[in-house]
Amino acid sequence: MIKVTEDNQYVELTSPTILPKASGFLWNEKMMIHVNCRGYAVAQFMQPEPAKYSYAPNLEAKTFMQPEQPYYAHHPGRFVYIKDEESGELFSAPYEPVRKQADEYTFAVGKNDIHWRVVQDDICIEMSLRLPKEEVMELWRVRVTNLSSRKRKLSIYPYFTVGYMSWMNQSGSYVENLQSIVCSAITPYQKYQDYSKIKNYKDKTYLLAEHKPVSWEVNQESFEGEGGLHAPSALQADTLRGGDALYETPVAVLQYRLELDAGAEQEYRFVFGPAHDEEEIERIRQHYFLKKNENGQDGFTAAEQEYADYVAAGQGNIQIETPDGWLDNIVNHWLPRQMYYHGKTNRLSTDPQTRNYLQDNMGMSYIQPQIARAAFLTAMSQQQISGAMPDGIILHPDAELKYINQIPHTDHCIWLPVCLKTYLDETNDYSILEERVSFADSEQQASVLEHMNLAMRWLIHERDGRGLNYINQGDWCDPMNMVGYKGIGVSGWLTIATAYAFNVWADIAEQAGHAEVAGEFRQEATQTNAVANEYLWDGNWYARGITDDNVVFGVSTDVEGRIYINPQSWALMSGAADQEKREKLIRAVEEQLESPYGVEKLAPSFTSMREDVGRVTQKHPGSAENGAVYNHAAAFYIYSLYLVGEKERAYRLLRKMIPGPNAEDIIQRGQLPVFIPNYYRGAYRQFPRTAGRSSNLFNTGTIPWVYRCVIDGLFGLQGHPRGLLVRPQLPEDWNKASVTRLFRGAELHVNMEKDASVEAMEVYVDGQRIDGDMITDIQAGTTYDVLVKLPL
């Protein structure tokens, strides 16, 4: 089995199963490779830091979700193996790891649960997942139904990945009195100062069962044996082995044996999640399974209900019914859900980027405006007295600016007026401008009005002699870290965006009675637009910027990165583009950036490094910022089209952002249409095979802008200090649409109809025609019937 060769050159093994991890290593001056008898290998070389060329299928444990992340056999998952005790046949639900094609299969992504229904050989497995509202845990139901006309003997084995918890300390066992598998780990730390943090971590992973299992397995390796995850050796035995995992990879597998008469069913419930200690698991067991509330519900059922209520509270403020049923579905159900997620969780970050934080809360203005209000004040309390906004907003006393938030970006001030505008439109709460807020670097307090003025003046100050805004190491959306790191290069987009921000702020100030401020920034906006037209207009579109070496880029002479969407959208918004320029740039975008999956961020995608631009050019062509259909940017283009009345084009592009209803489109995107991802793969003209694929990431600033496009643009039901503006931009082929609009406590049932008999829009409120396009004097608590007649 194991021997040394005669010449002492080798030690030999003659079976890979008796010593499955047997390995050897080779090294040379610059590398080492550790090779396993079964073919596995770890190779590392120095350049000078350790590097790899053959990679494991995932990234480090602590990053956030990655775009288009790959799955692989041992990817974490929640599965149930089902064994027919008579035939020995095995399958798994939902599909992995056995991958047996089911007779019937449904995966249903819902608003407050996700469930599956899988039928195989007349056994139906229904699995559902819900969360409680506050606690960190998964609530699982597994129901087994015998659809056949005979009695069936089955074993079912819930298999929940625990995985490689820690190289420092990991173990697992079944704890009888908790009816739980409990796996323990300790978060690695080096510095003693970190101990006080990690000591309170929820480092245990438990699978708590409502029903007592027949047997269990907590050791990944013992479970799989030579069969592997698709046919685990442990499932060949009558019962699982029990035992423990001692510094071995833990897993949570339970076995239930059941005999089901024809038509009978049995349900199992589980709680899976992290805990600090066994006492906590005991409390969870008591609460979720053992005790009942006054309605006779246990905590599990009550938590499911509470969570449904929680999600339901996140409804938006329009419900629509249009000729486009798919749009109705998305706008009525999924968009507000995704917007609510952003507003409630701030993307589960302790230091959200300032622009994200402001835009996520702009979205919250449509759902729970009091949360948005508080967030705007929090953000401004972290402003510097110079007017500069930080790169991230600290939301937790222990939080620090991390990752990208340590790299200075120059755009954060832009978002203050832009996002505040929506809050004011919805609430008319101009009193926020009088709130007094402190600064990050001063004891001093100032009103929000003054904070905003400071932010705007900071933008004026951070400009070169021509009046173009410095880009520094980045602005927004295109991480161009080398355009202006020497402090000379400028951003075309940021300059134009500044003009837009000035205009928006001037509007706000004017409405709030600060005519002088309004005048000042209106003039600044005009001047900035003039500067943009002088230095950035390339003949058919606006350039993206000018580098430290005074090279204008994002222009017609560039082979890659010839045109960027953001300067075009914002030039429509800021008023920089006159009618002629508008037409030219819209045509250029159509020709170069529009694709079957939406508007791309830039084109052609960079296929190699452009050193005077920087990081975006290192991204994969068509991915993320390098030529993707970056929905956040695309949403701004749609918004800008509505602003200039390009309603047909705007609607067409809006619909491209929402995959479906045809299956081919959904399949090409690779994503069920329950959220808008941060991007679809672009570079359509260069790499059509992969174009349109979803990033599968649901964190994105896109959502509130799409919602705003729908409210302010498509249906034109935008708030105003004096009431509700009515300026619909329905597409040509819609004859009618109805919208229930929740607005400042009132409910407006708005019916829009195209009518050959009208020449111009007519608005009727409770049957009475009103003058103009503003519904005024709207009373909270009242319901209004609004009829909008539109010319054909």
Next chain:
Amino acid sequence: MIKVTEDNQYVELTSPTILPKASGFLWNEKMMIHVNCRGYAVAQFMQPEPAKYSYAPNLEAKTFMQPEQPYYAHHPGRFVYIKDEESGELFSAPYEPVRKQADEYTFAVGKNDIHWRVVQDDICIEMSLRLPKEEVMELWRVRVTNLSSRKRKLSIYPYFTVGYMSWMNQSGSYVENLQSIVCSAITPYQKYQDYSKIKNYKDKTYLLAEHKPVSWEVNQESFEGEGGLHAPSALQADTLRGGDALYETPVAVLQYRLELDAGAEQEYRFVFGPAHDEEEIERIRQHYFLKKNENGQDGFTAAEQEYADYVAAGQGNIQIETPDGWLDNIVNHWLPRQMYYHGKTNRLSTDPQTRNYLQDNMGMSYIQPQIARAAFLTAMSQQQISGAMPDGIILHPDAELKYINQIPHTDHCIWLPVCLKTYLDETNDYSILEERVSFADSEQQASVLEHMNLAMRWLIHERDGRGLNYINQGDWCDPMNMVGYKGIGVSGWLTIATAYAFNVWADIAEQAGHAEVAGEFRQEATQTNAVANEYLWDGNWYARGITDDNVVFGVSTDVEGRIYINPQSWALMSGAADQEKREKLIRAVEEQLESPYGVEKLAPSFTSMREDVGRVTQKHPGSAENGAVYNHAAAFYIYSLYLVGEKERAYRLLRKMIPGPNAEDIIQRGQLPVFIPNYYRGAYRQFPRTAGRSSNLFNTGTIPWVYRCVIDGLFGLQGHPRGLLVRPQLPEDWNKASVTRLFRGAELHVNMEKDASVEAMEVYVDGQRIDGDMITDIQAGTTYDVLVKLPL
């Protein structure tokens, strides 16, 4: 296939194969979970930083190898699929991923190659891996032999993992003119300052083939299809698909189709590794496959030979032949190989820990002492003028102290005399003491003698009022970061080790003619030993230390961590322990720390946190520093036993460190005996099931100490300024042993025999009996026959 439910609550999918990545997400106030239609899930919660409770099977991409690391289906590997084109039967070599039991199987770990021989259905696959000496690449041969008596039609498919290279930019394609699969990636970076580093990285991974393949596949997902890695869908087709990977996980698979007559064979060769660009791959192709040298060898064959020569140059300076053939095998072949690896590569680190760097080079004193000499000078040039040694030695201009090297440890000065001693014993090069070396924090230069004095005086200075050495945030081998972080707690081991270091330094100084220095430190040693006996002797053994709160620990009243090996070993070495204490502590070690797999580091292993000790108590019981058979520490105990003449016990424990020759032992360790790992799992008395398992990590300071035990202890052939001391400590049941000892350029053939006719050892050189136990006047270039007669 995809539909929205009537109530608009769900979007449903009715087949997991048409949209295999379809997913949904749920979130609540503190967590989110992203669930895939097939059961995969990514869940994350905040505490307050993002954390997991269901983990992927590996750690982040850039850590070094982890102990006892788990393998899993998609672990990186190098495999060959073999398909019988007539029967359609599939198997894989070496074993994964198909896992078909072979008819014959051999995995052979050699000194300069690793190879397999796998026979299945009369097809023999031989795979071998070698490295070149300097370049970062793998040299693979795959030979297919038809062992049957009929013609066979086969396809073979080398499958080399490329994997998830980067979330920023990854792709792969087959490059016709390079006859290579070339996969490209860009190392992610955020700060523009990092670009200048990453731009020169070897970020491409290539598989270069000598023979043109019939077809290829570079897309992991297309290759596997629904079949999975154990039965890839792509192998069902006649040829592979070709195509590319565009921001999709790349893989390198080639197909060769061959018809082999009975007995015929065909060999394929491949180069696999990282490259900067295609030009580099072209150069490699030219050099390794296309051009031939003056001997008619291509670069591939020449590199294999050069590498064999390179490894062969790392021979040690003893070759032994004893009644213990297994020991002979390990000492003659594998120990020097592992020692050479350490000395040549410094563990592939740019900032090796100071103690590791010094000990690895202590080992190099036996192989290439000029490398050791330079390393000692490098280390001392990074000493501070205060005498303090840094935590890590910077070996590259761009290197920084990382990870553990940023945490202050107090033991580094200890290793200077301890390691230098071996260099001096081997070379007699006392001139090194006169070398002038600068400091890290001063322009000043000083002789090595002065550097050493400063280091010793730093140890005297860093003590409390009792004369016990502060531990600060750690000393050695037991990362006890909370014993003394307040600056009060002291280390028992370090205090005792200081006494030993003083004695060693006094010996060296005395030999070099510095009697005053010798006297000074001899006296310091005596005093330190007295202090140790006063404060640390617990009645039967020495305590490990005294905490900031003045709690003595590692003592009989402790329930866990009652006894630590290091203070005991070093008390034998330093002379602190008199005869009575020696006997007591050796008995205590036997009773509490010895196990079938060697001496444990401490016992009982900690099963929960002891906050006044710190991190070691958080390690898994029996793992790494928490009660493992930590071979480095165990080697010191063996060394100390030889120093006090406990030869039987020393030999017994030495043999426990070398698994084998019986297969059961090797299998329990889980490791082929080609290297000594840094630890075997301990906690034998608490968790016997897992005790003895190898960490599988081959980086360890153990090796030079085992070698030193063999040379200075077992065979007693230690260098001395005046020649070679002969003081063997052969175990009772050996009647003879022979050793070829290379020593200062001479070759001594030493035969040791037990002889009933002698009362005391007699030494004969070239037939002439010498007085005493010192062979003097040894001439380089000369061969000596030495006979050592030992009493029974």
